[in-house]
Amino acid sequence: MYYKFSGFSQKLVGAVASAAYVPQGLKPLVSTESPALIFGTPTKLASDSPAAVSYLGKNKVPDLQKLFQKADGLPVHLKRGVPDQLLYRTTMALTIGGTIYCLIALYMASQPKSKK
Amino acid sequence: MAHQTHAYHMVDPSPWPLTGATAALLLTSGLAMWFHYNSTTLMALGLLTTLMTMMQWWRDIVRESTFQGHHTMPVQKGLRYGMILFITSEVFFFIGFFWAFYHSSLAPTPELGGNWPPTGIHPLNPFEVPLLNTAVLLASGVTITWAHHSLMAANRNQSIQALTITVTLGLYFTALQAMEYYEAPFTIADGVYGSTFFVATGFHGLHVIIGSTFLIVCLLRLIKFHFTTAHHFGFEAAAWYGHFVDVVWLFLYISIYWWG
Numbered sequence: 001m002y003y004k005f006s007g008f009s010q011k012l013v014g015a016v017a018s019a020a021y022v023p024q025g026l027k028p029l030v031s032t033e034s035p036a037l038i039f040g041t042p043t044k045l046a047s048d049s050p051a052a053v054s055y056l057g058k059n060k061v062p063d064l065q066k067l068f069q070k071a072d073g074l075p076v077h078l079k080r081g082v083p084d085q086l087l088y089r090t091t092m093a094l095t096i097g098g099t100i101y102c103l104i105a106l107y108m109a110s111q112p113k114s115k116k
Numbered sequence: 117m118a119h120q121t122h123a124y125h126m127v128d129p130s131p132w133p134l135t136g137a138t139a140a141l142l143l144t145s146g147l148a149m150w151f152h153y154n155s156t157t158l159m160a161l162g163l164l165t166t167l168m169t170m171m172q173w174w175r176d177i178v179r180e181s182t183f184q185g186h187h188t189m190p191v192q193k194g195l196r197y198g199m200i201l202f203i204t205s206e207v208f209f210f211i212g213f214f215w216a217f218y219h220s221s222l223a224p225t226p227e228l229g230g231n232w233p234p235t236g237i238h239p240l241n242p243f244e245v246p247l248l249n250t251a252v253l254l255a256s257g258v259t260i261t262w263a264h265h266s267l268m269a270a271n272r273n274q275s276i277q278a279l280t281i282t283v284t285l286g287l288y289f290t291a292l293q294a295m296e297y298y299e300a301p302f303t304i305a306d307g308v309y310g311s312t313f314f315v316a317t318g319f320h321g322l323h324v325i326i327g328s329t330f331l332i333v334c335l336l337r338l339i340k341f342h343f344t345t346a347h348h349f350g351f352e353a354a355a356w357y358g359h360f361v362d363v364v365w366l367f368l369y370i371s372i373y374w375w376g
Binding site for chain 1: 127128129130131132134135138139141142145146148149152153155157158161162164165168169172176179180182183184185276339340341342
């Protein structure tokens with residue numbers, strides 16, 4: 001089997017024996033680098049845009065991670081300080097107040113004949 | 117020996133289980149007060165404390181996971197099991213109402229005229245708004261899958277857009293169904309047809325609202341960079357819940373709207 005270098009597929013391919021008497025030689029390869037593209041308007045590269053393009057807000061997660069991992073001994077539901085305390089106290093007040101109201105209402109509802 | 121040597125999450129002491137249980141007490145006794153004594157104060161208190169408990173409890177879970185890093189792989193696995201089991205329990209909840217529907221509709225009593233739909237009931241045309249509702253929910257399944265894949269491919273713009281469309285579709289379904297309820301020629305008081313129709317579709321609608329709320333929270337968290345390409349279980353849980361709601365609707369549509 002005789003082989004020749006195919007300029008088309010850039011690989012060795014089978015050839016007839018007579019090709020051995022007319023060696024193709026090594027021609028210089030065509031440059032595969034494409035010429036610089038010319039656009040009508042100048043192109044803006046992605047690397048030229050600002051590093052942290054703000055789309056719908058900045059990433060505050062690392063700051064919040066630092067805040068919530070502070071070693072201040074606070075439980076997670078109070079970790080943010082005053083707003084957490086306000087919410088917690090309001091919830092607790094409504095819960096305890098509601099329970100008392102509920103017990104009174106149930107006591108009154110359980111009285112025979114004296115319906116509220 | 118100040119740090120833990122296992123991968124599990126030992127939670128900080130929290131008041132929310134207590135407030136949640138108490139809120140349930142206020143809700144139930146509030147219902148009794150409303151039914152028998154025409155007073156809505158206790159029920160309103162119950163609803164308010166339930167909402168406040170839910171918001172703060174889930175807020176704390178976000179803090180523990182995204183900000184404190186407690187959700188290791190074993191912890192996430194447990195959460196996955198939990199969500200699957202919860203959805204399974206909801207499936208059984210709906211099976212009950214489907215059982216009731218088939219019980220009444222497969223052997224209609226003489227009081228109904230011996231046929232289904234009962235005599236005098238004009239059911240809704242399944243090929244009008246109900247068919248649109250089906251398309252809306254199926255489309256939301258597609259868009260949420262798109263959002264998930266965009267999230268995993270770190271494509272922020274597309275994931276936000278796709279999740280926004282999903283939420284919009286969910287709200288659109290709710291609006292359409294509310295309009296259908298208003299325009300329906302029969303009510304919940306119209307015999308067993310009305311009861312089975314409105315209880316089954318009503319609970320489904322409530323679950324759509326719950327699912328939409330879950331997705332809105334996910335959208336906010338997505339915008340705020342809480343999710344990573346590999347760790348976003350909250351989003352996956354919302355997606356599972358959305359698909360479950362969609363499947364329930366398909367069963368409702370086939371059974372009650374089309375066959376019924």
